[in-house]
Amino acid sequence: MRVLSIQSHVAYGHVGNSAAVFPLQRLGHEVWPVLTVNFSNHTGYGEWRGPLIAAEDVAEVITGIGERGAFATCDAILSGYQGSPEIADVIVDAVAQVKAANPEATYTCDPVMGNATSGCFVNPAIPPKYRSTIIPVADLLTPNQFELGFITDRDGLSGASSLESVLEAVDEVRALGPSTVLVTSVVRIGAPEDSIEMLAVTGDEAWLVTTPRLPMKANGSGDITAALFTAHLRTTGSAADALARTASSVFAVLRATHESGERELRLIEAQDAIASPANEFVVEQVR
Template sequence: MHILSIQSAVAFGHAGNSAAVFPMQRIGVEVLPVYTVNFSNHTGYGAWRGPVMDPQDVANVITGIEERGAFSSLDAVLSGYQGSEGIADVIIDAVARVKRANPAALYACDPVMGNAKSGCFVAPAIPDLLRDKVVPVADIITPNQFELGFLTGTTPDTIESTLDAADAARAMGPDTVLVTSVERPGRPEGTIEMMAVTSSGAWIVQTPHLPMKANGSGDVTAALFTSHFTRTRDAADALARTASSVYGLLAQTHAAGAKELLLVEAQEHYAHPALEFAVTQLR
């Protein structure tokens, strides 16, 4: 399986492609990474160095990949942190060209814009671009609960309202919605959930909620779910594998007291997920 991954990159720590590429490789995916920024570290540190890539430079890299004849072998395109507002058009154009070369290819958009605790942390124009231009051409989107609310103009905070919001997002274009960081009243204390909604049904999985900040974990989640779903077209199976792998990564990182994800050390959780968390069908 081959995936073109258009995301940020950092030298120190793990975010964007620097979080997503290795887990995909470890489960047997050939990844073609294209960078939207090339930073010293993720922006959560409050200071960083390095360039936001010019959209034309990003487009040129993608064209070079196309010129090698790679588009016809791509099974999916994955996009994440965009860096600048001009990247949206580059991604949309790349997806169209990939799908012309291989109509079976999927496009998965991780609509990175922020979270409930930090608010939006991207350039001001990007959330609207994601909602109005990028999400409508996606087959899969992987928003957290906060991002899903922005995309749909709703406040998803229960299972029912999150399902409704996912359906509203699906009406925008994507068939498959993975909602991460689902927090709802009435769930057992110390837990967090993920929900997958497709035209075939809806499923939820619950895991322990570890008391830690984990920059890059959403990028790993989007990468693994996209990979598993692209391979099997089975949302429940992809949800189970992704939840198990990401929890294993976070638990190992938390147990070590590490400030950055132990991405390499936790690799067995990607390759051989324990599948310890039950996936419940909602409809």
């Protein structure tokens, strides 16, 4: 599989393309990373250096890839942290170009906006662009529960919620365009104590997986999740299988990170679990 990945980049640590590219490559996929920012480190540190890349420069890089005739062989487009609202139009144009060259290509949007702990941490002009511009052209959307609530104006999703409430919000988002939605961090009323869940919804089916919640904050975990689920869904054709493999690999990365006592994801240490997920978590069909 060949993936055009339009996301942020950091030199130190693993978020954005710095989190997504290596796992995809470890699975044997070709990745064409296009950077929206080139920062020293992720913004969660409170300080960082490096440039926000202008939308026209991002577009130029994508144009250059297209001039190599690559779009006809592109299987998936993946986008994450955008940096500026103008990037949304660049992404939509890239999706249109790729799909014109290869109608079988799919577009995954990870709508990076924030989380329940930090709130919304992007430019306030970016979230409206997701709903109006990007989500309608996405095939797969991978919000966390907070972002799902933000998109659908459901403040209640910022905390523990019923599965029914989450599914209702997912259905609302799917009506905007995406055929498949992966909610990457479901906090469900009635879930086992000290657990975290992911929910995949496609067609008339919904699948839930539960993993232990580790006592840590992991910047970049959503970026890995979006990349891995995209890859596994394309290669297996099964949302349930993709969910099982993704949950297994992401948990392994988080566990290695927690055990290391370090802040940045231990992607390299856990690479074998990315290449060969153990599938140790049961995926339950909930619809």
